[in-house]
Amino acid sequence: MALCPDCHAQKPFFAPRCGTCNQIIGFKTQLWTMTLYYGVQVLVLAILAVWLFG
Numbered sequence: 811m812a813l814c815p816d817c818h819a820q821k822p823f824f825a826p827r828c829g830t831c832n833q834i835i836g837f838k839t840q841l842w843t844m845t846l847y848y849g850v851q852v853l854v855l856a857i858l859a860v861w862l863f864g
């Protein structure tokens with residue numbers, strides 16, 4: 811599953827059109843959104859780990 815950059819609903823990663831907001835999401839936009847989404851999560855976890863155990 812992936813995140814729709816437009817309405818932030820879950821959508822299948824390879825589906826070009828979001829089923830919730832009916833917006834066509836480009837592959838690069840989708841990739842960038844997922845990179846940002848998971849990147850922020852990893853960053854927050856890393857900061858939390860350093861803060862707790864560092």
Ligand SMILES: [Zn+2]
Nearest residue numbers: 814817828831
């Ligand atoms: Zn959407």
